[in-house]
Amino acid sequence: MLDTGIKVLFEGNNITRLLDGLWVTTRIALISVILSVFFGTIIGIGWSSRFRIIHVFARFYLEIMRIMPILVLLFLFYFGLTRIAHINLNAEMASIIVFTLWGTAEMSDLVRGALTSLPKHQKESGLALGLKSFDIYFYILVPQAIRRLLPATINLTTRIIKSTSLVVLIGVVELLKVGQQIIETASLLRNQTAAFWVYAVIFLLYFIICYPISQLSFHLEKKWQS
Amino acid sequence: MTLFLSVSNQMDLINEGTILIGMDYLFFAKYAPLYYEGALLALNIAAISVILSIMVGLCCACIHYYKVPLLKPSVSIYIELSRNTPLLVQLFFLYFGLPKMGIRFESESCAIIALTFLGGSYMSEAFRSGLESIGKLQLESGLSIGLNKIQLMRYVVLPQAFAIALPAIGANIIFLIKETSMLSVVALEDPMFVAKDLIGMNSDTKEALLLLVVTYIVMILPLSLILTFIEKKVRHAGYGH
Amino acid sequence: MITLKKKILSLVLSFIASVGMGFSHQTNAAGFNTLDQIKKNGKIRIGVFSDKPPFGYVDSNGKNQGYDVYLAKRLGKDLFGDENKVEFVLVEAASRSEFLLSDKVDIILANFTKTPERAEKVDFAKPYMKVSLGIVSPDNAKITSIDQLKGKKLIVNKGTTAEIYFTKNYPDIKLLKYDQNTETFNALLDGRGAALAHDNTLVFAWATQNKGFTVGINSIGDHDMIAPAVAKGNTTLLNWINDEITKLDKERFFHADYEATLKPIYGDKVDPESVVIEGDTH
Structure with missing residues (x-):
């Protein structure tokens, strides 16, 4: 029983197919992380400024993203958008947009937190030197904030990678879907324990990807805490 | 279950309802109860999982705090496994993988086990940061006035740690409630399941999704507001930071 | 300093543009591709199952296979002269109508049973299987x-x-x-x-x-009958599929399909006539 179950993994191209699936997952996560960091930083900086309107908008946006489960957002963008606005996204694009929207919200909160935690005299010294507010941000505040930000951003990355497993539910062919296809073909070949091994391998693959990243975040946090 | 029966009976009524801005208002009245039941089920499972997670989390945090030999490494392994794998994969493994090895749990048990497995490690981190924020000075002062270890924990450490961990605990509770949205994969009829089922059976996608969004707002917004309030209170009560 | 500002601004714009590209595939007013548009696109998007052997599944080499897929490939071959011009979109049962309604596929060939409820949302072509x-x-x-x-x-x-x-x-x-x-x-x-x-x-x-x-x-x-489905009102595509099926019936294509995909599973336990629809049954 055990034997035949594991064998499924080595049939045909199954291993490469699983790895291809893993790449789809990480690709969605990577693009979303990059976009999130970018947009999140912009919104976060705006949020830490004195403009009240930006505060209200950012707060509202963050609140929505925190209330809605990601799966619901995925459904809204994949099925809802086409029916309501006649905008047609393929499943992967819809996922990237949803993860970017969510990541941007989380990131902007982190950036705001990091910027507002900096001592006030930093900004004031900059002003006293005659720097414009843009320059104060980019040459004084942001570099310092990055140090406080980086561990949390890396942590956000693992959260996004983990959440990408959800895209299988709107039909992206990624790691989980490939796994299910393998299980299905295996059951055609009278192999009934395949589900155990395939899901175990997928579990392990996610761990192998996420564990080093979260360790990195943990060490950076320790190193820079002082 | 009588869902489809009623659809065909009231088809004429529905058609009248569709005239207004293309939305089917009768749909809302008819299917809102299904979402309500779905929400109750999700909150029920979330509540049990939250309580269990807090217990698991507290145990793990204490084991870590007191550096209990043997247990501490296993707690670390558990936390790493739980934090670095997606809930969806955990659910699939529990529900479809384990039975192949002769271990079978019902849908509800699978959901509670998976959510507790996930929540336990998040709660543990929350308690840990609470415990670690208690300064050495306080512990020494406690000992010097003659408190024993248990009293020290009960009267000095835990009350403060709990207050400091409160916002994180609240955030974790909301997190766990949101995670119930993927319980439909183990055949539990949560709001997401209801929406998907309605879309599949009669393609009223717009209405089904709108009700879904409303359901989650009703489920989570009040908690989120309470959490913001608590965060502010605790920040005011904070000391030494 | 000014150049830095400009650089950042242009970066922002290019990012927004690249995200905007995602939206650019806008469905036309009708919400589907006509036969001519499909020909112009040079590919046809067909929704099939990936987890329903022996009708639609993905084999251990990652290739789509099965009774439905056999027909899908033939349609691609007759339309473009090349069966690789078919873009397989993997669907699940509950979202099959949804894939047509939201123009994510041109044809659904996923063991789709013709029912009156479904016929209100999508158009069914001639059947190719009994169920x-x-x-x-x-x-x-x-x-x-x-x-x-x-x-x-x-x-x-x-x-x-x-x-x-x-x-x-x-x-x-x-x-x-x-x-x-x-x-x-x-x-x-x-x-x-x-x-x-x-x-x-x-x-x-x-x-x-x-x-x-x-x-x-x-x-x-x-x-019931199982038939290919297209978006409601996509008559040019519907007519073409119907003509195809009539033509394929004459050459006993579906019996060949049965032999190739279903016979290995069913063996002699099933009478092909109880599954396949061909010729006078229309």
Whole structure:
């Protein structure tokens, strides 16, 4: 029983197919992380400024993203958008947009937190030197904030990678879907324990990807805490 | 279950309802109860999982705090496994993988086990940061006035740690409630399941999704507001930071 | 300083533009591609199952296979002279209409049973398969009549005719619903329900491959037809498919399809005429 179950993994191209699936997952996560960091930083900086309107908008946006489960957002963008606005996204694009929207919200909160935690005299010294507010941000505040930000951003990355497993539910062919296809073909070949091994391998693959990243975040946090 | 029966009976009524801005208002009245039941089920499972997670989390945090030999490494392994794998994969493994090895749990048990497995490690981190924020000075002062270890924990450490961990605990509770949205994969009829089922059976996608969004707002917004309030209170009560 | 500002600004704009590209595939006013547009695009998007062997599945080399896929490839070949011009989109049962309604595929060839409810949302072409519902159960607790299911759990796939049939006609049977075939059949293997209801063609194929399970009820409900579906009002594509099927019938294509994809599973246990529709049955 055990034997035949594991064998499924080595049939045909199954291993490469699983790895291809893993790449789809990480690709969605990577693009979303990059976009999130970018947009999140912009919104976060705006949020830490004195403009009240930006505060209200950012707060509202963050609140929505925190209330809605990601799966619901995925459904809204994949099925809802086409029916309501006649905008047609393929499943992967819809996922990237949803993860970017969510990541941007989380990131902007982190950036705001990091910027507002900096001592006030930093900004004031900059002003006293005659720097414009843009320059104060980019040459004084942001570099310092990055140090406080980086561990949390890396942590956000693992959260996004983990959440990408959800895209299988709107039909992206990624790691989980490939796994299910393998299980299905295996059951055609009278192999009934395949589900155990395939899901175990997928579990392990996610761990192998996420564990080093979260360790990195943990060490950076320790190193820079002082 | 009588869902489809009623659809065909009231088809004429529905058609009248569709005239207004293309939305089917009768749909809302008819299917809102299904979402309500779905929400109750999700909150029920979330509540049990939250309580269990807090217990698991507290145990793990204490084991870590007191550096209990043997247990501490296993707690670390558990936390790493739980934090670095997606809930969806955990659910699939529990529900479809384990039975192949002769271990079978019902849908509800699978959901509670998976959510507790996930929540336990998040709660543990929350308690840990609470415990670690208690300064050495306080512990020494406690000992010097003659408190024993248990009293020290009960009267000095835990009350403060709990207050400091409160916002994180609240955030974790909301997190766990949101995670119930993927319980439909183990055949539990949560709001997401209801929406998907309605879309599949009669393609009223717009209405089904709108009700879904409303359901989650009703489920989570009040908690989120309470959490913001608590965060502010605790920040005011904070000391030494 | 000014150049830095400009650089950042242009970066922002290019990012926004690249995200905007995602939106740019806007559906036309009608919400579907006509035959001419498909020809111009140089590819046809066909929605098939990936987890329903032997009708639509992905083999261990990652290739789409099965009875439906065999037809899909032929359509691609007749349209473009090359079966690789078919872009396979993998669908699950509950979202098949949705894929057409939201223009994510041009044709659904995913064992889609023609029902009056579905015909209101999409257009069906001529049928290419016959089907009714069958119920498979474990040998040691065989279900041979629907009465035996009272008070027990029946496993179904969300959005299939089986789900619709039982919700409508037997509301007191508790249904256990899953999104995908893989999950549905694994639930039966794991003993999560007393029996499983699905297309009889499928449960029969499955039972021949899984020891310890038999189809106790061969045929319930209506005798239905399985047909390709296109978006409502896409007449140019619909007519073309109908002409194709008429042509294929003449060359006994569907019998060849049966031999290639279903016979290896069914063996001699099933009469091809009970599955395949060809010629005068139209």
